[in-house]
Amino acid sequence: MVRYDGKTVVSLNVNNETHEVAARPSDLLLDVLREQLGLTAAKPGCKNGDCGACTVMVDGWPAKSCLMLAVEAQGHAIVTVEGLGGTAAVQKAFVEANAFQCGYCTSGFLMVCQALKTQHPAMPEEYVIEEWLQSNLCRCTGYQEIRKAVHMMYDMT
Amino acid sequence: MIPFDFIYCRPDSLKEASDVYIQLRNEGKTAVYYAGGSEIITMCRSGSIRPDAVIDIKNIPECTVLKIDAQKLHIGAACTLNQIKESKFFPLLGLACGRIADHTNQCRISLGGNLCGTIIYRETSLPLMLSDADITLYGPEGQRTVPFLAVFNGRMQLKAGEFAVQVHIPDWALEARCAHIKRTANEKIDYPLVNVTALWKDGFMRAAFCGICSHPFRSGQIEAVLNDRSLSCDVRAEKVLGLLPEPPYGDVEGSGKYRAFILRNTLSSLLEDAENGKI
Numbered sequence: 001m002v003r004y005d006g007k008t009v010v011s012l013n014v015n016n017e018t019h020e021v022a023a024r025p026s027d028l029l030l031d032v033l034r035e036q037l038g039l040t041a042a043k044p045g046c047k048n049g050d051c052g053a054c055t056v057m058v059d060g061w062p063a064k065s066c067l068m069l070a071v072e073a074q075g076h077a078i079v080t081v082e083g084l085g086g087t088a089a090v091q092k093a094f095v096e097a098n099a100f101q102c103g104y105c106t107s108g109f110l111m112v113c114q115a116l117k118t119q120h121p122a123m124p125e126e127y128v129i130e131e132w133l134q135s136n137l138c139r140c141t142g143y144q145e146i147r148k149a150v151h152m153m154y155d156m157t
Numbered sequence: 158m159i160p161f162d163f164i165y166c167r168p169d170s171l172k173e174a175s176d177v178y179i180q181l182r183n184e185g186k187t188a189v190y191y192a193g194g195s196e197i198i199t200m201c202r203s204g205s206i207r208p209d210a211v212i213d214i215k216n217i218p219e220c221t222v223l224k225i226d227a228q229k230l231h232i233g234a235a236c237t238l239n240q241i242k243e244s245k246f247f248p249l250l251g252l253a254c255g256r257i258a259d260h261t262n263q264c265r266i267s268l269g270g271n272l273c274g275t276i277i278y279r280e281t282s283l284p285l286m287l288s289d290a291d292i293t294l295y296g297p298e299g300q301r302t303v304p305f306l307a308v309f310n311g312r313m314q315l316k317a318g319e320f321a322v323q324v325h326i327p328d329w330a331l332e333a334r335c336a337h338i339k340r341t342a343n344e345k346i347d348y349p350l351v352n353v354t355a356l357w358k359d360g361f362m363r364a365a366f367c368g369i370c371s372h373p374f375r376s377g378q379i380e381a382v383l384n385d386r387s388l389s390c391d392v393r394a395e396k397v398l399g400l401l402p403e404p405p406y407g408d409v410e411g412s413g414k415y416r417a418f419i420l421r422n423t424l425s426s427l428l429e430d431a432e433n434g435k436i
Contacts, residue, residue, distance in 0.1 A: 001177065002167040002216075025165035025211075026201065031158055047202065049195055049262055061239075062261040067195045071165050072213065112261060134346055135261035 010071055014039065015083030023070045030054045030065035033080060041081035041107040045137075052136030055108040055115075056080050062115040062135065079114070081107040089156040090114050090149070097149035101140035108136050113150055123154040159201045164188075164210035171219060171295045171322060174212055178318045179297055181210050188212055190320040192220070192235040192267035195258075196274045214269070219293075219322050228328045234269025234321040238281070241268060247326055249356060250284040252337035257281070259346050269321040273313045276348075277406075279373050280339075282309055283354035283365040286375040288330035293322040311372025333357055336427055336436050340368075340419050342410045350411045351420045353427060355436075362431065369420050371406045383428065390428035394421045 004025045012019050014037060021036045030047075033039045033056070042065050045053030049067040056065045057079040084091055090113045093099070100106040116124070116132045129150050138146065164186070168174040174190070181188040186209035191197055194213075200206040214220045220235040223244055230246050238254035242263065245251060257280050258266060271281045282305075285292075290305040296319030305324065308314045313321070334357040341347035349368035356363045362383050367373035382388075382396045398417050405413030405420075430436050 001169055001173045002165075003177070004165045006162065024162050026159040026161065026163050028158065028198070048199055049258075052259075052261060055261060061264045063265060064261055067198050067262070067265060069165065069194065069198070072194070072215075131255075131260050135259035 004071055008071070010074055012037075012070065012073055012078060013076065014078045015080060016077075021070070025069065025071050027070045028066055029056070029063075029068040029070045029073050029078070032070040033065060033078075039080045039082050042111075043104055043107060045104070045108075050137070051105070051108070052112065053105050053108040055111040055136065057111055057115050057118070060115060060118045062112045062132070079111070081110050084110065084114065088114065090117065090153045093149040093152035093156060094146075097145050097152055099142060099145040099149035101138075101142050105136060105138045105140075109133070109138070109146055112136055113146075113153060116150070117153060117157075123151070159198065160204070161201070161207055163201075163208055165213065166210060167213040167216050169216050171217055171300065174214055174217060174320065175295060175297055175318060177210075177212055181212075182318065186210055190214055190269075190273075193237060193265040193270045195262060195265050196270060196276060200275070214320065217322075220269070222323060225328070225331075230326040230328070230331055232268055232324050232326070234272075234323060235267050238263040238266050238268065238271065247284065247288075247331050249288075249330075249333075249335040249337060249354065250281060250326075252335075253280050253284055253354065256337070256339045256345075268324065272309075273315070273321055277371055278348055278352065278367045279312065280349065280352055280367060282373045283352065283367060283375075284330075284335075284337075284356070285309070285324055285326070286365045286373070287354065287356040287363045288326050288333075290327075290330075291325040293325070294319050295322050296320065306375075311374060329358070330356060334436060336431070338423055338427060340423060348410060350416050351423055353420070353423050355427065355431075366420075369405055369416050370401055370403050374402050376400060376402065383424070386432075390425050390432065393428060394424035397421070397424055 010023045043053035045051035047066045054065045188210040189208045191211040191213045215235045220233040222233040242251040242254040285305045292305045293302045336355040339352045340350045351368045365375040378400045405417045407413035
């Protein structure tokens with residue numbers, strides 16, 4: 001049985017690199033990514049699991065990093081926007097489709113779309129795209145462009 | 158950020174989980190069982206709970222089972238709502254899972270967390286109340302498997318230190334005629350104003366509800382009315398309002414009066430659709 005009591009060294013696999021961080025058991029993955037690893041793409045928004053700005057991929061599935069303990073993430077493959085490298089199809093598609101306005105929600109949307117592509121390599125039905133996108137909020141209401149970007153992402157690959 | 162520290166335990170077996178609970182209790186510490194963690198993290202962050210320890214059950218093999226054998230579907234308490242939905246084993250439960258929170262959160266929220274949490278709707282309980290499901294629990298007094306309804310009375314009636322391990326659903330229910338209607342105030346993703354879930358067995362309509370009252374429920378009296386074909390659909394729906402176990406629940410999402418109005422209309426349409434063969 002694993003038991004962590006007090007600050008512990010946690011090994012995290014983030015963007016295919018292993019990082020060791022000192023974390024309290026109650027530290028959230030979002031805070032550890034941003035404050036200890038300097039990976040600031042995952043954004044603190046509501047910090048309540050509602051807005052999706054902090055979405056990362058965990059083992060290929062989307063996860064809101066504000067609702068996950070860092071200690072839980074050990075042994076799992078975490079991907080943040082930094083891990084997409086800047087040239088992923090989803091990133092190109094978002095640029096092509098102008099799928100952002102203020103940009104605060106963008107990294108969360110990128111990760112949920114990347115996870116969608118991971119789980120559904122071929123274009124899924126429209127209701128599936130809608131279902132996945134509903135996990136994230138864009139206060140600038142750029143939803144149509146984001147949806148267009150999802151289609152472009154599939155067209156590019 | 159969670160503004161306090163807690164101990165994190167991840168046991169590998171049911172006994173280890175129970176033993177560490179007892180050990181923590183003997184040390185004077187409060188512990189909560191943890192699977193998806195979304196509700197616990199939210200409540201810790203807001204300060205409404207302050208456990209000394211969390212016991213993560215996701216590494217216990219019995220808690221992650223999702224399989225059919227011996228004429229039953231077995232679902233571990235740590236299975237996520239998305240796993241249950243995507244398995245397509247029990248479509249009615251899949252519908253319920255697919256309407257709780259959003260898709261990303263469905264990939265985290267566990268069946269056990271939805272059943273045992275403090276959020277009053279506990280929408281996954283409705284299909285279980287209707288399907289003669291059993292539930293396996295484990296705690297300091299050992300393991301027990303009991304009818305779900307024996308330990309669920311609007312909320313889980315667990316003994317101290319006990320946690321949900323698995324639910325078991327008989328195969329007749331998996332493919333039975335069913336309906337799941339969730340009405341919300343504005344957005345598709347929201348808590349229910351009214352959730353009506355129905356399952357038919359031998360032509361008899363079973364129904365369970367949440368949102369309309371402060372806890373989920375199933376009522377024999379209501380089912381008798383719903384199945385009384387001597388009455389019109391509208392009359393049956395109206396009569397149900399007089400048989401609720403408590404006055405309709407009201408909050409910022411909708412007043413009790415509004416919820417009752419929604420329930421009456423929802424039931425009337427459901428009964429008409431059922432009688433016209435649309436379900």
